[in-house]
Amino acid sequence: MEVDRGLGRREERASAGRARRRGLILILSSPSGAGKTTLTRMLLQKKELDLTLSISVTTRTRRMSEVDGIHYSFIGKAEFEQMRDAGELLEWAEVHGNFYGTPRAVEKLLQAGRDVLLDIDYRGTKQVREKCKGDAVTVFILPPSMKELRARLERRAEDSREAIEVRLKAARTEIRRWVDYDYVLVNDDLQKAFGDLCAILSAERARARRRQGEIAAFVEALLAQP
Numbered sequence: 001m002e003v004d005r006g007l008g009r010r011e012e013r014a015s016a017g018r019a020r021r022r023g024l025i026l027i028l029s030s031p032s033g034a035g036k037t038t039l040t041r042m043l044l045q046k047k048e049l050d051l052t053l054s055i056s057v058t059t060r061t062r063r064m065s066e067v068d069g070i071h072y073s074f075i076g077k078a079e080f081e082q083m084r085d086a087g088e089l090l091e092w093a094e095v096h097g098n099f100y101g102t103p104r105a106v107e108k109l110l111q112a113g114r115d116v117l118l119d120i121d122y123r124g125t126k127q128v129r130e131k132c133k134g135d136a137v138t139v140f141i142l143p144p145s146m147k148e149l150r151a152r153l154e155r156r157a158e159d160s161r162e163a164i165e166v167r168l169k170a171a172r173t174e175i176r177r178w179v180d181y182d183y184v185l186v187n188d189d190l191q192k193a194f195g196d197l198c199a200i201l202s203a204e205r206a207r208a209r210r211r212q213g214e215i216a217a218f219v220e221a222l223l224a225q226p
Contacts, residue, residue: 021211023110024204025132026051027118027125028197030141031171033152035187039141040119042194049201051117054106057083060098063158072100091120091127096166100124110135115205122177137204139197140181144188146171 026043030036044053057073059080068074075083080099084092092101102118109116110132118128122140129136143149149171153164178184183200187193208215 021113021214022135023112023114023116024210025106025110025116025118025128025136026201026204027120027128027136027138028141029120029122029125029138029174029177029181030187031143031149031174032167033149033156033171034141034143035152035190035193036119036141038190039187039194039197040117042190043117043197043201046198049198050115051201052109052114053117053119054102054109056100056102056118056120057089058098058100060096060100065158090131091124093121093123093127095121096163096170102128107132115201122174122180126180134209137183137200138181139183139185139200140178141193142175142178142184142186143171144186 028036028040040053043049043051055069055071055073057075057080059075059077060072062068062072062074066072077099080092080101083089083103084099084101088104089101090104090106092099094100100120102120102124106116106118118124120128125136125138129138143152146168150164150168153159153167159167185193185196204210
């Protein structure tokens with residue numbers, strides 16, 4: 001069987017280029033009920049996007065629809081505080097009386113060239129941007145209206161009426177944080193919002209500063225041609 005050695009060399013160069021590219025962190029934030037979790041799931045289900053979800057740790061009680069180790073790693077407050085105090089968390093925040101945090105294992109994924117998806121709030125986003133300068137791409141998801149946000153929380157049927165009111169009150173504070181993000185999407189059409197997210201990811205991956213090693217190798221080979 002004839003082997004295309006040129007193709008093999010091109011694949012080797014492409015593989016080396018990918019290995020040299022440092023991964024990025026795609027951060028999605030939104031008030032509860034705006035669609036962040038659904039969009040996160042859609043991104044992960046599209047295998048060609050090749051995203052790795054960072055599993056946050058939380059002290060919150062697991063909901064009936066959630067699976068430990070897939071949606072979150074559910075731990076006790078003492079264990080969370082131990083991780084936080086030992087510097088094992090990239091970011092952490094207290095939300096509605098519960099603690100959430102991102103393990104520092106994310107940094108190893110970036111070094112390996114993996115693109116990581118984070119589902120965190122504006123406080124966690126600020127911490128990640130400070131610690132991972134240049135790695136983070138931040139997207140804030142807005143609901144089309146407060147009426148629709150309330151309806152989504154009620155349809156979810158996972159929180160008490162009192163908890164929904166707390167979430168709606170918090171949403172007004174969170175929504176004002178849109179100015180701190182690179183991109184803002186209004187989730188009035190789920191498929192359109194998903195398409196916009198895919199376009200953002202594609203554009204950010206194509207940034208020259210993220211592909212310096214790959215581009216430099218290509219340009220060197222290009223200029224060496226007669």
